[in-house]
Amino acid sequence: MVRGRLVLWDVDFTLVDAGGAGLRLFRQAFTARFGRQFPRTTVSLAGRTDRAIALEVLTLAGVADPRDQLDAFQQLIAGLAPQLGPLVRDGGRVLPGAAEALAALAALDQRALDQQAAHQQAVHRKQWTRRHSGGRHQASKHWTRKHRASKHRATGSRASSSRC
Numbered sequence: 640m641v642r643g644r645l646v647l648w649d650v651d652f653t654l655v656d657a658g659g660a661g662l663r664l665f666r667q668a669f670t671a672r673f674g675r676q677f678p679r680t681t682v683s684l685a686g687r688t689d690r691a692i693a694l695e696v697l698t699l700a701g702v703a704d705p706r707d708q709l710d711a712f713q714q715l716i717a718g719l720a721p722q723l724g725p726l727v728r729d730g731g732r733v734l735p736g737a738a739e740a741l742a743a744l745a746a747l748d749q750r751a752l753d754q755q756a757a758h759q760q761a762v763h764r765k766q767w768t769r770r771h772s773g774g775r776h777q778a779s780k781h782w783t784r785k786h787r788a789s790k791h792r793a794t795g796s797r798a799s800s801s802r803c
Contacts (some may be wrong), residue, residue, distance in 0.1 A: 646744060652685065654737040658730025660723045665696060668716045673702060689713065 661684055666677040678700040684692055693712050697705035 653734070654740070655727075655734060656732050657727050658732075660727045660731065663726065664716055664719055664723055665692070667719055668712060669696065669700070671719070672708075672712055672715050673700070675700075689716065 669675075669677045678696065682692060682695055682699065690709065690713065693716070694705055694709055697708055697712065702708055
C-alpha cells in the first residue's frame with residue numbers, strides 16, 4: 640500500500656507574492672482585537688506558521704497572557720482573511736516556477752494513486768482466485784499440499800496420491 644505524503648508550502652514568497660496582505664491582515668486583526676496599533680517591531684514572517692508569528696506579535700506587543708489570547712486572535716485573522724482577497728488579486732503575483740512545482744506534485748500524486756490501484760487489483764485477483772478455486776490458490780503448490788494433508792488428517796483418511 641502506498642503511504643500518504645504531506646507537503647507543506649510556505650506560500651508567501653515561495654508560490655506567490657501576496658503583495659503584503661499577510662502583514663496587513665495581522666495589523667487589522669491586532670487593532671480590532673486589542674484597540675491599539677500593531678507593534679512597530681520587526682517580526683519575521685518568512686517560513687513560519689501563522690501561530691508562531693501571532694504568538695511573537697502578541698508577546699512583543701506586551702499583551703497579557705499571549706498564549707491565552709492566541710486562539711481568539713487567530714480566529715479573528717481567519718475571519719478577516721477573505722476581505723483581503725482583492726488586495727492579493729490586485730497586488731500579488733504568482734512567482735516563476737510555482738505552476739510547474741504544483742504540476743509536478745500532482746503528477747507524483749497520480750503515480751502514487753496508480754500504484755495503489757494496481758496493488759488493490761492484485762489483491763482482489765488473488766482473493767477472487769482463492770474464492771473460486773475451492774479455497775486454494777492455484778499458484779501455490781506448497782499451500783495446496785499443506786491444505787490437502789490437513790484436510791485428510793481432519794477426516795481421518797490417508798493422503799491421496801492424486802494431485803489437485
